[in-house]
Amino acid sequence: MTSFATLALDLAAASALVTAWICLVHRRITALVDTYAVQSASLAVTEGLIAYLYSAPDLYLLALLTFVVNALVLPGVLRRVVRALRVNRMVNTYASVRVSALAGLGLLLLAILVVGPVVPYAEVSSAGLLPIATAILLIGFFLLISREKAVTQVVGLLVMNNGILLAGIALTYGLGLFVELALAANLLVLAIVARIFLARMKESFDHVDVDALRSLEG
Amino acid sequence: MSLRVVGPMVLLLLEYAFVLAVGPLLLSLGRRVKARSQGRTGSPLLQPYRDLWKLLGKGAIYSDTSSWLTRWAPAVSFAALLAAVPLIPWLVLPAPLGYVGDLIVLVGLLALSRFIVALAALDAGSTFGGMGSSRDMWMGALAEPVFLLVIFAFGGPAGSTQADVIAARGVALGLGYLSPPLLLAVVAYVLLLLVETGRLPVDNPATHLELTMVHEAQTLEYTGRDLALLEWGQGLKLALMLGLLAALAVPWGLATTWGLLFLLAALAVTSLKLLGGHLFVSGLETRLAKWRLFRVPDLTTLAVVLAFGSLALTYVVGGGA
Numbered sequence: 001m002t003s004f005a006t007l008a009l010d011l012a013a014a015s016a017l018v019t020a021w022i023c024l025v026h027r028r029i030t031a032l033v034d035t036y037a038v039q040s041a042s043l044a045v046t047e048g049l050i051a052y053l054y055s056a057p058d059l060y061l062l063a064l065l066t067f068v069v070n071a072l073v074l075p076g077v078l079r080r081v082v083r084a085l086r087v088n089r090m091v092n093t094y095a096s097v098r099v100s101a102l103a104g105l106g107l108l109l110l111a112i113l114v115v116g117p118v119v120p121y122a123e124v125s126s127a128g129l130l131p132i133a134t135a136i137l138l139i140g141f142f143l144l145i146s147r148e149k150a151v152t153q154v155v156g157l158l159v160m161n162n163g164i165l166l167a168g169i170a171l172t173y174g175l176g177l178f179v180e181l182a183l184a185a186n187l188l189v190l191a192i193v194a195r196i197f198l199a200r201m202k203e204s205f206d207h208v209d210v211d212a213l214r215s216l217e218g
Numbered sequence: 219m220s221l222r223v224v225g226p227m228v229l230l231l232l233e234y235a236f237v238l239a240v241g242p243l244l245l246s247l248g249r250r251v252k253a254r255s256q257g258r259t260g261s262p263l264l265q266p267y268r269d270l271w272k273l274l275g276k277g278a279i280y281s282d283t284s285s286w287l288t289r290w291a292p293a294v295s296f297a298a299l300l301a302a303v304p305l306i307p308w309l310v311l312p313a314p315l316g317y318v319g320d321l322i323v324l325v326g327l328l329a330l331s332r333f334i335v336a337l338a339a340l341d342a343g344s345t346f347g348g349m350g351s352s353r354d355m356w357m358g359a360l361a362e363p364v365f366l367l368v369i370f371a372f373g374g375p376a377g378s379t380q381a382d383v384i385a386a387r388g389v390a391l392g393l394g395y396l397s398p399p400l401l402l403a404v405v406a407y408v409l410l411l412l413v414e415t416g417r418l419p420v421d422n423p424a425t426h427l428e429l430t431m432v433h434e435a436q437t438l439e440y441t442g443r444d445l446a447l448l449e450w451g452q453g454l455k456l457a458l459m460l461g462l463l464a465a466l467a468v469p470w471g472l473a474t475t476w477g478l479l480f481l482l483a484a485l486a487v488t489s490l491k492l493l494g495g496h497l498f499v500s501g502l503e504t505r506l507a508k509w510r511l512f513r514v515p516d517l518t519t520l521a522v523v524l525a526f527g528s529l530a531l532t533y534v535v536g537g538g539a
Binding site (some may be wrong): 013014017018027109112128 | 397405513519534
């Protein structure tokens with residue numbers, strides 16, 4: 001049973017990585033948000049399995065929290081933003097989709113290279129978990145800097161946050177329940193702020209392209 | 219002849235019968251799933267067999283401007299696909315003729331089949347044939363390197379590119395065969411399967427709208443028994459791709475000992491795997507619209523990333539092989 005759970009843990013983490021890569025090739029914002037929801041769900045499964053394997057009961061709560069906030073509420077908010085703003089639904093990129101995908105591969109290699117030496121010291125003894133978590137973090141960061149629209153940048157930030165959560169758990173069983181709770185609350189606030197901010201931006205400039213914010217109006 | 223010679227031959231014949239029979243069924247199953255999702259009843263499951271029977275009974279007509287190439291291409295293409303059948307373990311491990319070649323040979327045979335059909339479609343000089351050939355070769359050029367990379371991703375941990383060796387490792391390891399690199403390789407393979415067999419986001423197998431046709435455009439010049447061979451070949455190719463996925467991703471259930479009961483069980487399990495796999499692919503198809511042609515590289519790029527990531531996780535992190 002335990003070996004099966006270890007296996008499932010590895011697979012759930014790997015599927016989080018796969019969804020991170022898929023995020024890089026999406027061209028529609030709604031599809032991007034859906035993929036983010038799937039990634040959060042597999043992150044929640046990973047957390048639940050770690051809670052089971054290492055008998056860390058507070059991680060069950062974290063898994064539940066991740067599932068509710070990251071996989072259900074945040075995607076819901078983002079979908080409403082996209083619908084309400086009536087912006088062009090396509091993802092605009094600075095780097096083309098194919099270049100982004102290849103960069104995603106490069107980021108995995110970078111992650112393996114950089115955190116490889118640390119892997120033996122991680123609390124959760126799974127060879128792939130820490131590199132995968134770091135790769136997800138880097139891919140989220142790449143999404144953040146390579147996409148033009150504010151909505152997609154928010155998704156990039158959220159993917160990055162998923163990577164941080166996973167890395168934190170892999171290293172030390174997470175940052176402690178209260179820190180995680182505060183983090184989740186922060187994310188929610190961020191989503192709401194982003195929603196209001198995007199609405200204002202759309203109202204004032206008639207688009208949500210952050211590049212255009214660099215020049216002064218009037 | 220001794221049993222050691224006759225046994226594998228009988229088994230091989232059985233496998234051929236199975237693969238040839240299941241191909242058209244897979245095609246009609248896919249059509250049925252799509253019809254149901256659109257609120258139609260769809261044609262009966264046995265319809266492709268009836269079509270094949272009807273077409274095989276008819277003579278062939280050739281364009282006056284075509285050469286010997288048009289006459290030979292369907293047979294060569296079909297033969298190349300037939301030659302690929304023994305390379306995959308369908309029922310028994312090790313596969314009865316598995317030692318004759320590895321999966322790189324399989325990629326080569328699929329390429330030969332694709333190449334000869336593309337050539338023949340150019341032969342008669344019709345516009346659509348040329349367009350279909352051009353697109354098909356372009357997709358082939360994108361898909362084949364990825365196919366090789368995916369094979370290396372599957373074969374890395376086993377240290378072999380032979381399908382039955384990889385599958386034997388999986389059966390021996392049991393559930394321990396599942397790993398992150400395997401998951402990545404399987405996703406990459408499914409993306410590749412969509413491109414190779416011309417499924418929906420890449421090519422619509424049901425379309426007869428000339429501008430979007432790829433594989434259909436290449437068979438326009440054919441009638442009668444030649445068309446039957448080409449359509450049967452499409453079913454065969456689908457069965458090959460799904461059979462390879464079944465053998466590499468979920469190898470459990472292949473018989474490792476000889477015996478009628480083991481064989482029957484393996485037959486049932488393999489049929490279930492193929493049907494299940496195709497139900498999944500057809501389900502995926504009903505959720506997708508056809509992509510613009512120049513987005514196909516997005517799909518293959520993602521497959522490259524997944525396959526290469528799988529290799530990286532195997533060799534750098536997992537310390538495999």
